[in-house]
Amino acid sequence: MIDITFIRENSEKVKKGMESKRQDPKIIDKFLRLDEEWRAKTSAYDQMKAEQNTLSKEMSAGQSENLLSKAQFLKKRLSEIESEQDDLKKSREDLLSRIPNIPFDDVPAGRNEEENKVLREVGKKPEFDFTPKDYLTIGEKLGLIDVKRASEVSGSRFGYILRDAALLEFALIQLAFDTLTKKGFIPAVPPVMIKPKVYEGMGRLAADQKEERYYFEKDDVYLVGSSEHTMGPIHMNDVFEEENLPRRYVAFSTCFRREAGSYGKDTKGILRVHQFDKVEMFSFAHPDKSEEEHKFLLSCQEELMQKLEIPYRVVEICTGDMGWTDARQFDVETWFPGQGSYRETNSCSNTTDFQSRGMNIKYKTKDGKKALVHMLNATGFAIGRVLIGIIENNQTKEGNIRVPKILQAYVGKEEITG
């Protein structure tokens, strides 16, 4: 959630920010109008309530008969005002949930992913003396991926990860945890179900995201789309000592996404599925240092990719393509030779105080005051997509897959063959 005082004082800036994120800036005017009405109503309510409180005190001191009729009138009037106030409050909150985080001033402006800014390309693209195949052809032939059977069992956009591919999954998880816990990240396996109220606070049930979530009506819980969603709330209502920041976690969980609105997009294979596993980094940082922390998380992502010896590029996401909660976002895109293109495998976001406000996560400043922390999240390995990267980059002429050096010890072999 965005800072309401900031909207009141910087409405033009917020409108521009919304426009740059391709949201309707008129929402701000509507919001400000309602906000003002709500404040007027609140003040009227408070005044009348004050009158009632005084009256009650007088009655407790005696002479209740004389004052009773006045008290009863106040009671009736108050309940009317209260319901008007409630309506205003609801509409106001509804509008608030339609305002995203505002990008930093120096985020590249742009409408869609075509205007993202490539910062660097790292690693040498493999050269093949044959036409490289796509991961699904190789994976199916070697018995590593089965989407046909998965679709019969579970529907479209599911996959079985089998044999050495399943072993590779655990190897990747282990590699990520080994690498990151050495840097002081706290290892975690979070819940994958989350209460609506908490989810809202994380900004992940906003108007544009709700359709993306799985929801169990009977239990009133959602399935998380990422371990980010339950790692942020681990410090709900906490106050950090300043010296304990940044606090970093590396979490593993399955992620669930309805993929609503992506019909026809990447329908084949396991690139875009309803369920996948992911290692995620999460950080709670001092607001003055969150940009620095953001770069650190990005460097961790790059380190992990470099350990796999797979070529990738780093992209700064333009305003129009950014996430709802983000003030700045980098993506790591992995080279997929079978497709002849870079595809998003990692994302790295600074949500500033957009999530910490909803979660009420603060730190104590040197002069004893409390202020909101900044919250950041970054993909470690999105397993399915990394597998694609490994398979396509390390394929051999014979249709086998060389196991990246660093994973060989985990998997127990140098090459995956049929």
Place this chain on the structure above:
RNA sequence: GGAAGGUUGGCAGAGUGGUCGAAUGCGCCGCACUUGAAAUGCGGUAUGCUGAAAGGCAUCGGAGGUUCGAAUCCUCCACCUUCCGCCA
């Protein structure tokens, strides 16, 4: 799934209709005393909204209700603890 008990400020814990935003203790902060510390004494110590400020309003797990007035009474819900059942 069944039964019982519980949820109050950083913590412990009092409080069963009005003077309770809340006793007391611990903790924490400040001051005094002290070479320093401990001990002791004095004072302070929840959050949010609103307001230029003074102040006002709200909050005792959550939502409703009764009442002129609710931490306190009623209803529903959530969570915790213990026991039974079930289960990896």
